[in-house]
Amino acid sequence: MSNYNGKLVELPKKGKAIVVTDIHGNFDDYDRYMDIWKEYPDENTYFIITGDFIHAMGKKDDKSIEILDNVKHCWENNENFYPLIGNHEWSTISNISVYKGGINQSLNFKELLREKFRGKWNKKLDEYQEFFKKLPIAIRTANKVFISHAGPPRNIKNLNEIINITDRGYLDNKNLYEILWNREEDYTENDLRYFLRAVNCNAMIVGHTPVDGVKLINDKQLIVSSSYSHGKKEYIELDLEEKIRDAKDILKMVKQLYWYS
Numbered sequence: 001m002s003n004y005n006g007k008l009v010e011l012p013k014k015g016k017a018i019v020v021t022d023i024h025g026n027f028d029d030y031d032r033y034m035d036i037w038k039e040y041p042d043e044n045t046y047f048i049i050t051g052d053f054i055h056a057m058g059k060k061d062d063k064s065i066e067i068l069d070n071v072k073h074c075w076e077n078n079e080n081f082y083p084l085i086g087n088h089e090w091s092t093i094s095n096i097s098v099y100k101g102g103i104n105q106s107l108n109f110k111e112l113l114r115e116k117f118r119g120k121w122n123k124k125l126d127e128y129q130e131f132f133k134k135l136p137i138a139i140r141t142a143n144k145v146f147i148s149h150a151g152p153p154r155n156i157k158n159l160n161e162i163i164n165i166t167d168r169g170y171l172d173n174k175n176l177y178e179i180l181w182n183r184e185e186d187y188t189e190n191d192l193r194y195f196l197r198a199v200n201c202n203a204m205i206v207g208h209t210p211v212d213g214v215k216l217i218n219d220k221q222l223i224v225s226s227s228y229s230h231g232k233k234e235y236i237e238l239d240l241e242e243k244i245r246d247a248k249d250i251l252k253m254v255k256q257l258y259w260y261s
Contacts, residue, residue: 015044051086
């Protein structure tokens with residue numbers, strides 16, 4: 001696929017990128033974001049979902065399979081559609097359960113597969129695992145914005161270590177684990193600045209941690225909550241042609257999810 005460099009996607013200095021985080025099985029929100037993307041006529045408008053599009057809090061309203069099938073279809077048929085791996089997709093690859101609010105979401109996902117695919121659920125799980133392994137881990141834009149599910153990892157020395165981040169596999173891989181799991185309390189301001197220098201970027205966009213729409217960290221990182229949130233649901237309309245000196249320059253590109261009757 002164009003723009004792929006190993007596990008890194010590199011976007012040119014042209015057009016816009018719609019950056020959405022952590023849908024967690026909410027098909028209504030996912031569908032609205034897809035509608036927003038379709039409202040952009042420019043062929044240089046990219047759609048980025050930073051992982052964790054599966055696993056709702058409970059099975060009743062969990063549309064993980066519907067979202068996953070749509071994400072897979074879009075990824076296979078549209079070169080401007082970029083889903084990243086989150087820690088919940090990683091859990092499906094690694095067969096390590098993830099919990100939220102005391103709920104085993106990995107177990108719930110397997111139960112959904114059993115209910116929908118019955119005797120063929122194991123084969124379907126294998127298919128989804130292989131799909132997740134094909135996905136990129138991060139995106140770097142020509143105007144120096146780094147986008148991933150979480151992070152930063154603390155021991156990355158250069159961009160090649162991101163490009164080849166899964167060469168050591170998906171288990172016992174500290175850099176991969178940290179780019180999928182690290183929250184604000186897991187790294188320092190110096191860690192963040194060191195990482196951005198290592199990958200030659202000026203700002204970072206992540207999801208993973210629920211916040212009230214967006215949260216600015218040390219002027220260098222924006223944590224974004226697009227669906228699973230502590231308040232507002234917001235996304236980024238990232239102008240790929242504008243100079244980005246730090247994460248504050250991205251704040252004016254934050255948009256709120258609105259519903260229209």
